[in-house]
Amino acid sequence: MTADSVTTAAPTPARHRPSVMDVARLARVSVGTVSNVLNRPERVSPRTRSRVESAIAELEFVPSESARQLRAGRARSVGAIVLDVGNPFFTALTRGVEDRIGADGLALLVSSSDDDPERENRALQLYEQHGVRGVLVTPASAERADLHALRARGTTVVLMDVDGEDELPSVSVDDVLGASLPVAHLLELGHRRIALFNGPLTIHQCADRLAGARLAVVNAGLDPDEVLVEMPLPSLNAEHGTLAAERLLALPESTRPTAIFCVNDLVALGALSTLVRAGVPVPDGVAVVGYDDVPWAAMLVVPLTTVRQPTHEIGWTAADLLLRLDGEDAVGPTRVRFAPELVVRRSSDPGA
Amino acid sequence: MTADSVTTAAPTPARHRPSVMDVARLARVSVGTVSNVLNRPERVSPRTRSRVESAIAELEFVPSESARQLRAGRARSVGAIVLDVGNPFFTALTRGVEDRIGADGLALLVSSSDDDPERENRALQLYEQHGVRGVLVTPASAERADLHALRARGTTVVLMDVDGEDELPSVSVDDVLGASLPVAHLLELGHRRIALFNGPLTIHQCADRLAGARLAVVNAGLDPDEVLVEMPLPSLNAEHGTLAAERLLALPESTRPTAIFCVNDLVALGALSTLVRAGVPVPDGVAVVGYDDVPWAAMLVVPLTTVRQPTHEIGWTAADLLLRLDGEDAVGPTRVRFAPELVVRRSSDPGA
DNA sequence: TAGGCTGCGTGAAACGATTCATTGAGTGTG
DNA sequence: CACACTCAATGAATCGTTTCACGCAGCCTA
Structure with a gap:
């Protein structure tokens, strides 16, 4: 195949995309009827309808969403802004959103803010221009001014993975509970010194999980300051899990924690591998618990x-909430909070 | 806060969203001038421009993308359809696409086809209606009829992770090379019986990787049928990696492979864990190689x-290619193929 | 047979931005 | 002083749908 033949293979040169008018002409009906066939087929007699339908097929007519939207006022799309689509947590979230949104035939616009309020705001503006039905956001900045302004201008906003402290609707997980479950579990197994491989407390999940851990200790009638050993990590990846585990192993036997609660599974993996390589039996020497269930x-x-x-x-619920709020028949809760679940495996329980 | 006060807090009731006309009126200019301020500010005198700009700010004017698009003909968005946004491979791909697309201020529409031609086609139709600038697809079906039809109707199409056997532009990875690298590496280390934990050959990646493995053996002057032990898995997850590893361990010492090449890292994880738990030293007893570098x-x-x-x-390159093709100044290759890279670690090389 | 329905279809008026031919004011030149 | 020329700004036409007030048969009922 020569370069020429490739050129010739190019799509039909500048053929005008057919519009409802072209369809109407071919089917010998008015544009209104074509529109009716498209949107309320039951109002058109079978004869006419089939005539229009074959005209549509013959011309390969594709309705223009922008024209529809211009007239109808609302788009058939929803925007989602997460911290990072590359992160498994947000990835699953996005998939949930997509599943709910897709069921209504809506398109999903996605972008990552990388926890940068600047980027978040750019995406918000873009989506507002696109006239999306609403926006699902995992907010980057603590101050929600942009989001409130957007809402005030008429766009529905639903927060994800964050509890709507303000009056914005939200869908989140109870991180306090999420941390108290595994810590209670460790206490029950007899552990009395538990290391916390936590992240910076400016991240609200980290702060909540610290609170949850303390709560569990208090509930067990013990003193959190004695039981919990906070070992903060600058960054929540496996490498820092490794480093923290090495620091832990360097502690004297007498004061060394017998269990580690990690803020996520990647950190737990780093810790676990380090322990195993160092010959420390898990869970008998040191127990390890993660977070996320990757x-x-x-x-x-x-x-x-x-x-x-x-x-x-x-994700699914947030999208569902968004559509409900948008539907005007806004009934039901606007602030949903899920309970996380402890999954016990061998790294904490020898019997599992 | 009572339910009532929540109701009262609702956004301004049905206030009309301002249009260019409103802005024009407030700034005492014509609509054309407002449009110029928006799109070609240099054509407007500084005095007028700032007057318009403050009117825009005062009214909180947000241009309607659908109106712009209707007139301009082309949307400022791009569609991407992958097999599953939940899969880390596609997740990274999507992020690459987003990074390229976002640089041009375009919005990204995403959906998962779940390898279902039906779903893929629905998404294609949706995106065509939205008038996207182009579509990036990891095709579900082997037959590309829909994609060709879409292209013929004027939408740019770029395939991802698949070599454009037909004349569609594509960005892919050389899977044959990707499999021959690790197999050559194992042969170099002295392995003469290598198990292949591969998936169904209907998946083109699996077929290519089998070919690559055989190629490496041939290149080493050996007989693939003697060296390679194909152990096909019905599904590419960790559980089946475990099962296959158990089958391997059940083979008599004399014929048992001394190395395993897995079609992805999840399968490799299953195999690795099984070996370690069975007390088989890795890599000295059995070496393990994965694929993907998660x-x-x-x-x-x-x-x-x-x-x-x-x-x-x-992802980045595919998006870049799409924008280039769309830009009419279509120069450069339309079929890009990347070379994968072997990352040697301890599971194959004791010295690493 | 008039009057009132019902069911199908019609076609013009939006929707809100962009474009472009045109006007008008101001500046420099012969 | 008339003329050409530039730079700003104008505003009507346009994109492709949806919507809605109407018209027109045909049919039933009184």
């Missing part, structure tokens, strides 16, 4: 005890 | 040798 958590050499969050469901 | 591959108890694919770059 797909590979159950498959590690020592299967990982962890906390499962209903990520897909959060 | 974020946790380096952090396992035995860090995993694997093949890294430039996923982010594939």
Whole structure:
């Protein structure tokens, strides 16, 4: 095949895309009728309808969404802004949103804010211009001024993975509970010194999980300051899990924690691998608990005890809430909070 | 806060969203001038411009993308259809697409086809109606009739992760090379019986990787039928990696492969964990190699040798290609193929 | 048979931005 | 002083739908 033949293979040169008028002409009806066939087929007699339908097929007519939207006022799309689509948590969230949105034949606009209010705002503006039906946001900045302004201008906003402290609707997970479950579990197993591989408390999830851990200790009638050993990590990845585990192993036997609660599974993986490589038996030497229940958590050499969050469901529910709010028949709760679930595996329980 | 006060807090009731006309009126200019301020500010005198700009600010004017698009003919958005946004590979791909698309201020429409031609086609129709500038697709079906039809109707189409056997532009990875690299590596280390934990050959990646494995053996002057032991898996997850590893361990010592090449890292994880738990030393007893280089591959108890694919770059490049093709100044290659890279770690090389 | 329905279809008026031929004011030149 | 020329700004036409007030048969009922 020569370069020429490739050129010739190019799509039909500048043929005008057919409009309702072209269809109407071919089917010998008015444009209104074509529109009716498209949107309220029951109002058109079968004869006429089939004539219009074959005209549509013959011309390969594709309705223009922008024209429809211009007239109808509302778009058939929804925007979602997450911290990072590359992160498994948000990935599952997005998939949940997509599943709900797609059921209504709506399109999903996605972008990542990278936790940068600047980027978040750019995406918000873009989506507002596109006239989306609403926006699902995992907010980057603590101050929600942009979001409130957007809402005031008429766009529905639903927060995800954050509890709407203000009056914005939201769908979130109870991180306090999510941390108290595994810590209670460790206490029950007899652990009395528990390390917390936590992240910076400016991240609200980290702050909530610290609170949850303390709560569990208090509920057990113990003193959190004695039981919990906070070991903050600058960044929540496996490397820092490794480093923190090494620091932990360097502690004298007498004061060394016998269990580690990690703020996520990646950190737990780093910690776990370090312990195993150092010859420390898990869970008998040191128990390890993670958070998130990533797909590979159950498959590690020592299967990982962890906390499962209903990520897909959060996304689905947030989208559902958005559509409900948009539907004017706004009934039902506007602030949903899911309970996470403890998944016990060998890394904490020798019997599992 | 009572339910009543919540109701009262609702956004301004049905206030009309301002249009260019409102802005023009307030700024005492014509609509054309407002449009110029928006799109070609340099053509407007500074005095007038600032008057218009403050009117825009005062009214909180947000231009309607659908009106713009209706007139301009082309949308400021791009569609992407992948097999599953929940899959890390596609997740990274999507992020690459987003990064390229976002740089041009375009919006990204995303959906998952779940490898279902039906769903894929629905998404294609939706995006065509939205008038997207082009569509990036990881095709579900082998037959590309819909895609060709779409292209013929004027929408730019770029395939991802698939080599454009037909004349459609594409961005892909060389899977044959991707499999031959690790197999050559294993042969070099002295392995003469290598198990292939592969998936169904109907998946083109699996077929290509089998071909690549055989190629490497042939290149080493050996007989593929003697060296390679194909152990097909019905599904590419960690559980089946575990099962296959158990089958492998059940083979008599004399014929048992000394190395496993897995079609992805999840399968490799299943295999690795099973070996370690069975007390088989890795890599000295059995070496393991994966594919994908997922974020946790380096952090396992035995860090995993694997093949890294430039996923982010594939997405970025595909989006870049799309925009170039759309730009009419269509120069440069329309079929890009990336080379994967072998990442050697301890699971194959004791010295690593 | 008049009057009132019902069911189908009609076609013009939006929707809100962009474009472009045109007007008008101001400036420099012969 | 008339003329050409530039730079700003104008405003009507346009994009492709949806909507809605009407018209027109045909049919039933009184």
